[in-house]
Amino acid sequence: MKAISTALDGVSALKAIDFEAGNASLVGLCELLWAGSLDDLRSGVELFERGLQDDYYQNVFGDERGMGDSELDDFGHHLTHYSG
Incomplete structure (x- = not known):
């Protein structure tokens, strides 16, 4: 769970997620491919x-x-x- 929190730290909108940084934090757990509504x-x-x-x-x-x-x-x- 800490990896997810780290990946989303400071994100206030789904479209603002830094996928590269997020995926670096989530290695071995999952991979972010898309975020939105x-x-x-x-x-x-x-x-x-x-x-x-x-x-x-x-x-x-x-x-x-x-x-x-x-x-x-x-x-x-x-x-x-x-x-x-």
Whole structure:
């Protein structure tokens, strides 16, 4: 837990995370690839965001779209299967 605290020390916004420094603190525990909001995932333009959006719209998992009450539900369901 101390490594996570060190990685996020002084960070006041998700987009402000220094991934290089954070990942140096987290070696052997996990790796930070992206940080942001659900809105960023749905409409952002960063490489990770676009990749996830493309995966969703390509409907890789054919049985998941149209199952929820809204597109947001479908997108959320997609996130549970996404492995990037």
